Amino acid sequence: MVNTKQPIPGAPMGLSGRDFLTLADYSASDLSYLIELAHDLKKKLKFGEVIQPLQGKTLGMIFEKSSTRTRVSFESGIYQLGGMGIFLSTNDIQLGRGEPVADTAKVLSGYLDGIMIRTYSQEMVKELAANASIPVINGLTDVYHPCQVLADLQTIEEIKGELKGVKLTFIGDGNNMANSLMLGAAIMGMHISIAAPEEYQPDHTITEQAAEIAAASGGKVEITSDVVHAANQADVIYTDVWASMGQESEASAREQAFTGFQVNSKLLSMAQKDVTFMHCLPAHRGEEVTADVIDGSHSVVFQQAENRLHAQKALMTALMG
Structure with missing residues (x-):
């Protein structure tokens, strides 16, 4: 399948619509931008400013490995940004019963605006990203965090x-x-x-x-x-x-x-x-x-x-x- 991810209007050139699978895919300027944005969002939250650029957006969060920080930071974060997070345990979705990763990626791309996955296999994350038309974020694998x-x-x-x-x-x-x-x-x-x-x-x-x-x-x-x-x-x-x-x-x-x-x-x-x-x-x-x-x-x-x-x-x- 050809990856059909397209830039999303309003995001920085080169980052919008991209996957986040390993830091090696990102340049120093990309990471500097993300870090500065994190500083800014933190400061604004502390001052009580409501910043909601993701109104109407939905993030699917697939968890094969349990988590405290990853789940709460993403779920709270998407809510603060005006969007919604859906927790998807592999025990509760068909992926955990043998549905091909490619099929799951294509189905979820029709429902969501982004996918975060926390799992064991880096290859699974790569396959998910290759078949999804929306950004895929690596929330942890055995190879990268x-x-x-x-x-x-x-x-x-x-x-x-x-x-x-x-x-x-x-x-x-x-x-x-x-x-x-x-x-x-x-x-x-x-x-x-x-x-x-x-x-x-x-x-x-x-x-x-x-x-x-x-x-x-x-x-x-x-x-x-x-x-x-x-x-x-x-x-x-x-x-x-x-x-x-x-x-x-x-x-x-x-x-x-x-x-x-x-x-x-x-x-x-x-x-x-x-x-x-x-x-x-x-x-x-x-x-x-x-x-x-x-x-x-x-x-x-x-x-x-x-x-x-x-x-x-x-x-x-x-x-x-």
Whole structure:
């Protein structure tokens, strides 16, 4: 099927009608626009301004994986923008009973103005987008989590005043968060250092892609198993759970593998004095991060979580018109 997505009047040139499957599909200027729009929408909401560019628009939200932040930020966000969100569990729609992804995409394109999907397979998201005539947003897969990183970039810019040249250190599993953080940081000209045990380091293909992007943007991508080296002079230290959703059976093995990769006050002391601690949540205090760090003065995890709302609103405004 030929993709028939068409620009939607009123959205920025080049963003209207597009899919959001991976940050690698977006330029630095695209991401800068989305971040600035998120800042603006956040400020206006705080001042009580009602901004509703999506009146009459409907977002379908497909969930194969459960969620707190993704569901609430999108559902609340589309409502605040004047539109409506429909929660679609795969247990409740025919997709979960074997209807082809392509058929689901074509059917939903006749009912909705956008689709957000949170699932396991990146290939499923790509197939959905290839067959939908409306924007498709990747709310999370096992490979990427671009919506989270858009909010993370917004948060870092709020705190540090800029993105280019900032050193972001991610400590933990080379998972979907590590992949998307690498790409986002590389696009924005940041220095990202990822510290993980050798057997849990990020996908080599994505690492090479990020390094190539960084070479053009003035950024830097570094993969290491040395947490001290990674944390040295970091402006931001970021971590995530050691066992993600669907990996519960590996929890014990992973806990052993990640011994020494905990973010604690000693590790934080190796970074810049004004280092910022981030976590995409939910967190396991006492495992990947100590309570005194995540609940301490350097932590911005709840500001970061709130920004999911504003970043998602910016994304929907730009893509859905």
